[in-house]
């Protein structure tokens with residue numbers, strides 16, 4: 379079984395995340411894509427984050443009608459901030475028969491050399507990279523690497539930050555969120 383791990387804060391999960399995950403699940407050799415909800419990204423401040431379980435609930439609601447997409451809360455019980463290498467080692471021990479790959483945007487590849495033990499990650503796992511909008515593509519040390527697979531997925535110009543700010547300003551953000559996520563978020567008065 380081949381699993382693609384799509385890590386993120388998902389604060390909240392939005393249509394951009396869902397389109398990418400579904401595209402990769404449909405057009406690659408991966409059997410499933412797991413949304414791994416990260417309690418604390420080592421590169422980000424924690425202050426604006428909703429509770430882990432509320433973000434997980436939104437991911438659960440977004441994925442529930444997609445057979446190949448699954449929520450994953452594995453990082454909730456691991457030390458914080460969450461370094462991806464630790465999660466990969468833990469998951470591989472728990473599921474020795476599964477082959478885990480990473481899914482990341484082109485922009486993340488630019489800073490991948492700053493991740494903890496990135497060379498160990500690359501030695502043991504494939505990475506599926508999808509395009510993001512950026513100001514000209516900067517060459518990285520990973521260009522042409524045999525473990526890195528570029529996926530021609532649609533480019534979605536959307537971010538959780540934009541959505542949180544829009545909600546705060548009283549804007550309608552309904553089309554940017556999966557329907558069940560919007561309903562939950564609205565009912566709970568999140569980000570207002």
Ligand SMILES: Nc1ncnc2c1ncn2[C@@H]1O[C@H](COP(=O)(O)OP(=O)(O)OP(=O)(O)O)[C@@H](O)[C@H]1O
Nearest residue numbers: 385386387388389394398483534535536537538539
């Ligand atoms: N519109 C998008 N299209 C494709 N990938 C995205 C998009 N938005 C975020 N991602 C990627 O999805 C992963 C998880 O995203 P994350 O939860 O950080 O969302 P975000 O929208 O970038 O959030 P924030 O605005 O709060 O930083 C990251 O690897 C991020 O680069």
Ligand SMILES: O=C(O)c1ccc[n+]([C@@H]2O[C@H](COP(=O)([O-])O)[C@@H](O)[C@H]2O)c1
Nearest residue numbers: 385386416419421460461462463493494
């Ligand atoms: O392991 C690391 O050193 C590391 C450094 C930066 C980011 N990550 C992970 O990458 C995921 C996506 O990061 P981001 O910045 O695009 O939200 C996030 O879930 C982090 O846990 C991991």
